[in-house]
Amino acid sequence: MAELREYRGHIRNRRQLCEELGIGGGLSAKECEKKIIVRAYEKWGRTMGDHIYGMFAFWLYDEKEDKIFALRDQFGTKPFYYYVTADGRLLCSLSIRTIMEQEGFVKELNRDMLQIYMTLTYVAGEDTFFKGVKKLMPGHWLEFKGGRLELGRYWTPTFKPDDSKTVDEWADEIHSTLSHIFTEVKDEDETVESFLSGGVDSSYVLAMSDAKRADSCGYYEERFDESRVAAKTAELLGVEHSVANIQPKDFFDIVPFTMYNMEQPLGDASAIVFTLGCLATAKHTKICYSGEGADEFFGGYNMYRNAEKYGDNLKTFYVGNTNIMKEDEKQRILKSYDPNVLPINLVKYIYDETEGLDPLTKMSDVDIQIWLEGDIYLNVDKMSTAAGLEIRMPLTDLRIFDIASRMPSRFKVSEEQNKVAFRTAAAKVLPEEIAFRKKLGFIVPVRIWLADENYNADVRAKFNSDYAAEFFNIDEIKAIYDEYVGGNSDNWRKVWTIYTFLVWYEEYFIKR
Secondary structure, three states: OOOEEEEEEEEEEHHHHHHOOOOOOOOHHHHHHHHHHHHHHHHHHHHHHHHOEEEEEEEEEEOOOEEEEEEEOOOOOOOEEEOOOOOEEEEEEEEHHHHHHOOOOOOEEEHHHHHHHHOOOOOOOOOOOOOOOOEOOOEEEEEEOEEEEEEEEEOOOOOOOOOOOOOOHHHHHHHHHHHOOOOOOOOOOOOOEEEEOOOHHHHHHHHHHOOEEEEEEOOHHHHHOOOOHHHHHHHHHHOEEEEEOOHHHHHOOOOHHHHHOOOOOOOOOOHHHHHHHHHOOOOOOOOOEEOOOHHHOOOOOOOHHHHHHHHHHHHHHOOOOOOOOOOOHHHHEOOOOOOOOHHHHOHHHHHHOOOOOOOOHHHHHHHHHHHHHHHHHHHHHHHHHOOOOOOOOOOOOHHHHHHHHHHHHHOOOOOEEEOHHHHHHHHOOOHHHHHHOOOOOOOOOHHOOOOOOOHHHHHHHOOHHHHHHEEEEHHHHHHHHHHHHHHHHHHHHHHHHHHHHHHHHHHHHHHO
């Protein structure tokens, strides 16, 4: 008999699995999902993840085998952490704070992670900032029995390009698959809204959904504000549109809340905006769609257009979507530096898995396995949970990835355009000017606000704090900040990454 102890997620093929596993009606959606997990474990064991479409992480106790079993979905949309105590017990949860509250946990900083963080701006790989606390990686299972921990991988991204289809045929497959997924992502009695930026992904999701309201974040600085473009999309699709206008004071005030609830520092400035957006949206809905996944699957980032130029050199430097500090700079800045702790080491296995494939596929796979899990999905899960909002991501689906894994790179990125086939699919329900609009990214005016004396007092205070001096050569980080204020706007990311680490450290090691 297995007992489910903790679960978070949304199983899309719930109805099919209920029938296959003999689960009767009369249950709520969540109760049904919990029964599915137990029955699927009892029937398929370690391979149960192969049968489930959706977003999920859980752990259960198998009384018959006297063991703990845990599983995380293929892309890592939901987090899962574990820790082995000094006396050999396993502590595990979807939350690090839950583990910290349990007997046997010893709080200690993993200083090596700071070196990784200073380059990537997020926590990549299985280690965390808490020594001994590990992440179960996407597509993996965990078993703990008799004091012995065993990990295994049930799913690996694989790519087998199929040259037999035209761009229109690929677009048709994307569109028909997404149409089917939208029959699964909500129940008839659920009302769902949809996040909307100026980009094609969120616009396509909104157009395919039955959402009657779209939610955006905006700024008074017009050059950063995508909400004006989003408003036109919402009007075209005949849905209400609400905008959370982000003020710089609100932005800086919410940083400690974000870092505390994230449980790990995250130097992605859009995470702060996303926090405010979730809090505003949660006032009028409990479920919201979001468009994550398409960029990594279908070649959405502008840097992907340089893939062929990078060629085989990729495996010497490409560690994912962000790479803001080189090793020589970190060596200058950090009080403690280990030359063996290198971000590139985290992705070597991915380059081994993609040996012989084209450069764009290699870049995409690094981002799918490292960046999505460590930054994007962590942000979505943690901040929506903190706000009391459930976010569902229809484009993050094994069936959508399956299309991308078979699609040749020329249908993802061309000299003129990214996400070529995906945009062609979106154009079936969106005007071409929206479907083929140039990608802007989630732009945040923090690059301006950080230099404003009205808002940056805490940044300056943290840079001069005693605990900053534990980790950084103060003169060096002040020089980075002064250079930024002096006009080198490219330095804002470095300033923000250092600052968010210090805010997080204060939350977890100074205040508590």
